[in-house]
Amino acid sequence: MTQGRFIALEGGEGVGKSTQGRMLAEALRTRGLDVVTTREPGGTLGAEAIRAMLLSTEGEGWGARAEALLFAAARADHVEKLIRPALVRGAWVVCDRFVDSSRAYQGGGGGLSDAEVLDLHRIGSEGLLPDLTILLTVRPEVSAQRLALRDGGTGDRIESRGAAYHSRVAEAFRSFATQNPDRFAVIDAEGSPDEVHARVMTSLAGLLA
Numbered sequence: 001m002t003q004g005r006f007i008a009l010e011g012g013e014g015v016g017k018s019t020q021g022r023m024l025a026e027a028l029r030t031r032g033l034d035v036v037t038t039r040e041p042g043g044t045l046g047a048e049a050i051r052a053m054l055l056s057t058e059g060e061g062w063g064a065r066a067e068a069l070l071f072a073a074a075r076a077d078h079v080e081k082l083i084r085p086a087l088v089r090g091a092w093v094v095c096d097r098f099v100d101s102s103r104a105y106q107g108g109g110g111g112l113s114d115a116e117v118l119d120l121h122r123i124g125s126e127g128l129l130p131d132l133t134i135l136l137t138v139r140p141e142v143s144a145q146r147l148a149l150r151d152g153g154t155g156d157r158i159e160s161r162g163a164a165y166h167s168r169v170a171e172a173f174r175s176f177a178t179q180n181p182d183r184f185a186v187i188d189a190e191g192s193p194d195e196v197h198a199r200v201m202t203s204l205a206g207l208l209a
């Protein structure tokens, strides 16, 4: 059995994570690998139900701590029921967002400390980390244009938070990548999908060797 690998795609809103996740999964399948694509929050029935509660624009929303707990609970279910079993059977897991989104959004954006977010992750998911976290970066005006073309700029509850919030999120992602260069690959996600995909594949060379 080949060794399972866990790849997370991270970054702000509309940078191209889903697009690159699909392209990466296809490229890995072409190499004969068993690939599971999934997303956060979500990926299991329970986690998708929590996703709906978190991202719906109806109701009064959640405080910062309740929000962080809900993301951690969704992740715990996802890790236990989908991610760990896939890795154990030797599959590659390509996940659209993982714990670094909680660190960036609930931590950097929402004000929880990084230690608090990591504590929730330790309790919920036994601290599981991806083998590689691919951080896609584009200038804010580029992601805004992509989102406007995709859905007319109508965002979910978190996407619709203001520019200052999303700028703190982007800064947090940058700082995690600087602090953990072995775990992160920072990819310039401007240019065509094929150009970005080529950069993503280069970042995976070590794991595919």
Ligand SMILES: Nc1ncnc2c1ncn2[C@@H]1O[C@H](COP(=O)(O)OP(=O)(O)OP(=O)(O)O)[C@@H](O)[C@H]1O
Binding pocket: 012, 013, 014, 015, 016, 017, 018, 019, 020, 146, 147, 149, 150, 189, 190, 191, 192, 193, 194, 196
């Ligand atoms: N390299 C690219 N150049 C131009 N448009 C792109 C590129 N990559 C993705 N897009 C388009 O930009 C939009 C956002 O892309 P995508 O949904 O993959 O981003 P995302 O990061 O997953 O978004 P979200 O944060 O909402 O989950 C889509 O309409 C997609 O087709």
Ligand SMILES: Cc1cn([C@H]2C[C@H](O)[C@@H](COP(=O)(O)O)O2)c(=O)[nH]c1=O
Binding pocket: 013, 039, 040, 041, 055, 071, 097, 098, 099, 101, 102, 103, 105, 106, 158, 159
């Ligand atoms: C995993 C995770 C996600 N979020 C936020 C980031 C986005 O605004 C939404 C997810 O929507 P997407 O279109 O699927 O990217 O949720 C977060 O705040 N914290 C997290 O841990």
